[in-house]
Amino acid sequence: MSENEPPGTGAPGDATAWHRASDDARDEADGLGDLAESERARERWMLRDDEFLLEADREYVLRDEGRSWWGYVSPLLFGVVLAVMVGDVITTGVGMAMGLDEVNPVAAAVIAEAGLGGLVLLKAMTAVVLLLLPGLTDDARRTFRAGSAVFLLVGLLVVVGNVWAILAVS
Numbered sequence: 001m002s003e004n005e006p007p008g009t010g011a012p013g014d015a016t017a018w019h020r021a022s023d024d025a026r027d028e029a030d031g032l033g034d035l036a037e038s039e040r041a042r043e044r045w046m047l048r049d050d051e052f053l054l055e056a057d058r059e060y061v062l063r064d065e066g067r068s069w070w071g072y073v074s075p076l077l078f079g080v081v082l083a084v085m086v087g088d089v090i091t092t093g094v095g096m097a098m099g100l101d102e103v104n105p106v107a108a109a110v111i112a113e114a115g116l117g118g119l120v121l122l123k124a125m126t127a128v129v130l131l132l133l134p135g136l137t138d139d140a141r142r143t144f145r146a147g148s149a150v151f152l153l154v155g156l157l158v159v160v161g162n163v164w165a166i167l168a169v170s
Contacts, residue, residue, distance in 0.1 A: 072134060072141035077148050081130065084155035085123040091162030092119060098169050103161075126151070 092102060093116050102108040110118040130147050134140035 072144055073131060074144070074148075077145070078127075078131070081148050081151055081155070082127065084152060084159060085127065087159045088155055088162065089116065089119055089123060091159055091166065092116070095162055095166050095169075098166060100165055100169060104158075 092107070092111075096102065096111070096116075102111055107119055107122060110122050114121065130144070130151060133147055134143040137143040
């Protein structure tokens with residue numbers, strides 16, 4: 001095969017077969033292909049054609065495939081968030097059993113009224129907010145990741161502080 005010969009063609013120099021093969025490969029690779037001729041590509045891509053755009057700025061963009069915000073929730077990230085929540089409840093319970101007080105005034109009030117079950121309820125409500133908040137924003141993925149990152153940072157600091165206080169008392 002010569003270097004000018006298109007790869008994957010059935011017969012040397014068969015340019016028509018090469019164009020069909022390359023168009024099919026592009027359709028498979030990115031879903032774009034030739035939008036004027038490919039029905040499947042037109043279903044996935046649309047022309048961003050706002051009236052204020054210059055001709056040179058018009059471009060094809062991927063259509064919203066109707067994914068819900070729930071599709072942006074990472075099960076792994078949410079599992080880590082839940083693990084930190086469980087760690088906080090466990091270390092808080094152990095610390096309180098050893099005579100330590102809850103430092104967070106909101107959690108202290110909830111624990112005073114409902115015990116550790118109240119703290120579990122408070123953590124569950126926090127998890128629900130973390131799951132529902134992305135559905136209220138324009139960028140669900142970024143909102144979920146940012147909320148999870150903030151919760152993980154604060155939660156890990158709380159768990160480490162609890163462990164430190166427990167080790168200091170024992």
